[in-house]
Amino acid sequence: MSNTILALGAESVIFKTRRWNQFFVLKWRKTKPYLLEEIDTLLRKTRTSKECRTLTIARELGVRTPAVYSVDLNNYSILMDFIEGTQFKLLVERLDQKQLLELCQRFGQSIAQLHQGGVVHGDPTTSNVIVDKHFHLWLIDFGLSEMNATVEMKGVDLHLIRRALETTHWDKQELMLNATIEGYIDTIGKEAEDSLSRMNEIRERGRYH
Numbered sequence: 001m002s003n004t005i006l007a008l009g010a011e012s013v014i015f016k017t018r019r020w021n022q023f024f025v026l027k028w029r030k031t032k033p034y035l036l037e038e039i040d041t042l043l044r045k046t047r048t049s050k051e052c053r054t055l056t057i058a059r060e061l062g063v064r065t066p067a068v069y070s071v072d073l074n075n076y077s078i079l080m081d082f083i084e085g086t087q088f089k090l091l092v093e094r095l096d097q098k099q100l101l102e103l104c105q106r107f108g109q110s111i112a113q114l115h116q117g118g119v120v121h122g123d124p125t126t127s128n129v130i131v132d133k134h135f136h137l138w139l140i141d142f143g144l145s146e147m148n149a150t151v152e153m154k155g156v157d158l159h160l161i162r163r164a165l166e167t168t169h170w171d172k173q174e175l176m177l178n179a180t181i182e183g184y185i186d187t188i189g190k191e192a193e194d195s196l197s198r199m200n201e202i203r204e205r206g207r208y209h
């Protein structure tokens with residue numbers, strides 16, 4: 001068994017590991033020394049269990065996610081499929097406009113599939129999307145996800161997409177947001193209006209506070 005570190009996040013360490021002649025990812029939520037121990041333990045545990053649960057629910061809803069093989073709530077770790085591909089975030093600058101808009105539409109469709117199933121992602125940034133060689137999108141990083149989502153929660157999820165595009169892809173934000181919304185409406189239809197107008201409302205609220 002060989003382990004290499006794939007990514008070092010603020011919250012977690014992502015190992016790529018080889019078992020049974022296949023590659024897997026072990027996501028381990030590390031301790032945050034500046035938090036009170038009880039809070040640290042609680043956060044790591046709830047986020048690990050939420051992530052594990054939602055990875056599976058999302059797949060049932062038709063969204064591509066890595067399959068979970070095991071979860072260790074005492075060690076705050078999840079063993080899942082390794083998805084061969086590139087972070088969407090890194091691809092944005094390399095794609096032509098047509099490809100980029102296509103991927104944004106698919107991103108919007110995936111978020112819509114989650115929302116239709118009552119799930120919000122919680123951290124819907126372009127770093128949490130992997131694009132594989134077939135141009136398929138895979139969603140990851142579900143530690144902040146919630147179920148039984150209300151219109152407000154869906155509006156927040158969409159607002160977070162807008163914010164992420166503003167900060168990470170500011171020169172293409174409008175284009176990308178419009179295509180994402182197109183994909184969202186494409187999947188949900190008329191009912192998308194509620195969450196979309198809530199997204200705009202949330203932005204207006206932020207402006208006057």
Ligand SMILES: Nc1ncnc2c1ncn2[C@@H]1O[C@H](COP(=O)(O)OP(=O)(O)O)[C@@H](O)[C@H]1O
Pocket residue numbers: 006007008009010011012013014025027066080081082083084087127128130140141142
């Ligand atoms: N299952 C996976 N397959 C391939 N790469 C992954 C996988 N899970 C995570 N990664 C890589 O590690 C990075 C960080 O993982 P993520 O789950 O987003 O953790 P964090 O909570 O630290 O952001 C991702 O952006 C991605 O590049």
Ligand SMILES: [Mg+2]
Pocket residue numbers: 009127128141
């Ligand atoms: Mg992430």
